[in-house]
Amino acid sequence: MVTGTGLVERAGGLREVARRRAADAEERRRLTPDVVAGVLESGFARHFVPVGFGGAGGTFREFADAVAVVAEGCAAAAWCASVASSLARVAAFLPAQGQAEVWAEGADAFVVGSLSPAGKAAAAPGGWRVSGSWACVSGVDFSDWVVVCAVLPGQAGARLFALPRGAYAVKDTWSASGMRGTGSNTVVVDDVFVPESRSVDRQRLFDGPAVPIQAVNGLSCAPAALGAARGALRLWTGDTARRLARGAGKAGGPGPSLGTYEAALARGSGEIDAAALLLERAADVADRGARITEAEIARNVRDYALSTELLVTAVNRMFATAGTSGQSLESPLQRAWRDVNSIATHIALTFDPAAVLFAARPFALEAAA
Incomplete structure (x- = not known):
């Protein structure tokens, strides 16, 4: 449909x-x-x-x-x-x-x-x-x-x-x-x-009369990192399953243990899902247009940066357990790793300014109380 x-x-x-x-x-x-x-x-x-x-x-x-x-x-x-x-x-x-x-x-x-x-x-x-x-x-x-x-x-x-x-x-x-x-x-x-x-x-x-650009600026950047992280997860999962089938992950053997791979999968997929949920809420808020509040703008800005941090963490963890083959220029995984880390440097996704904006109102209210 x-x-x-x-x-x-x-x-x-x-x-x-x-x-x-x-x-x-x-x-x-x-x-x-x-x-x-x-x-x-x-x-x-x-x-x-x-x-x-x-x-x-x-x-x-x-x-x-x-x-x-x-x-x-x-x-x-x-x-x-x-x-x-x-x-x-x-x-x-x-x-x-x-x-x-x-x-x-x-x-x-x-x-x-x-x-x-x-x-x-x-x-x-x-x-x-x-x-x-x-x-x-x-x-x-x-x-x-x-x-x-x-x-x-x-x-x-x-x-x-x-x-x-x-x-x-x-x-x-x-x-x-x-x-x-x-x-x-x-x-x-x-x-x-x-x-x-x-x-x-x-x-x-x-x-202006439309949704303020602060509320949507990060939405022009973060979804690309989300999709790249999803692609990386698909690639990493397939590659890791084949490595495990060849004997990787066995107790006492060289390289990461089976538990390391299992944790990377569970944590990485969870972080990607969490980032997606944050971006979905931000987009839904943006679709309300001019009715968005200052507090919601600050939360959106925070969530663009926070979701990107989650995605970087997930992809970096997967890449760290991908072995030498994951670093090959023939591997799409290394491209996704480079791309997600590159996207995260965009000014619209920088966390510290987002934190300042998000904390300004509640801290000001507390100081005035």
Whole structure:
């Protein structure tokens, strides 16, 4: 039975294509064109596009579930699928005329971008002149549009700007150890005019009419780690069962004992299940939109970071008992291990800032009592 927009069901087909092409993506340091086509055909780009422009009107819960499904086959493909959805949602904050330009050719335009204020913008008649360089823009080689963030000299705050392909250059800079297939290269903009219709104050993302970005920012990252951890568990379980059948784990023998493998399986699968439950609740809260409370925002931010810590712990434990074969470049397990640990470094998943935000209100209330 197809649920919602059918994104989760279509993600299953994309997962298998992405799994077959994962090694190629690693070698190329970007996705293969057939996987990118699958991302768009599956409906990730249109998931959060306004219905008036052909969008699907999808939910955060369906989005997160679908990203995790794809990540079971290839975390890099899932990450770029998440970008396609998430940056389209950001583009939906543009004025109506700007939205019409972004989706003039249809709701499957591949929008990528960076919300880091790494550029500068100056007012010009009818709009702005924008310059800057934005690193780590995933999927940019296949993009149709980019959304970048720039500061205004002498003014507080920052603005977002949407530029079509051809208005920006791509510099090949991506050489990370994990998530190699995301093609997270650098966008360069050199004194380009952007009309007012394709610009919006970045603060709208935080206090606009939709769900605040703090409540969902980690949801664009953590589900990819969840799916990769699930994939790692499947791989590790199969490999370990075959090793045990060959005599590994016997009392007095070399290597870990049977109990070590059993504990790794029980703990790892439990941690992955716990992380999934945290992310499901966070997505359900996000689907309430503007009715989310400050306390729920803080809890969501905490849960994105905490769930990722659980996933890292689970994958690291499995990898530690995978033996030399698990470290082989031919093993998908080592790719999942690198990818999950790489995802965990994203600023949206850092635990200490999440803890500060979560503790601020109850500690303040206690101090005032």
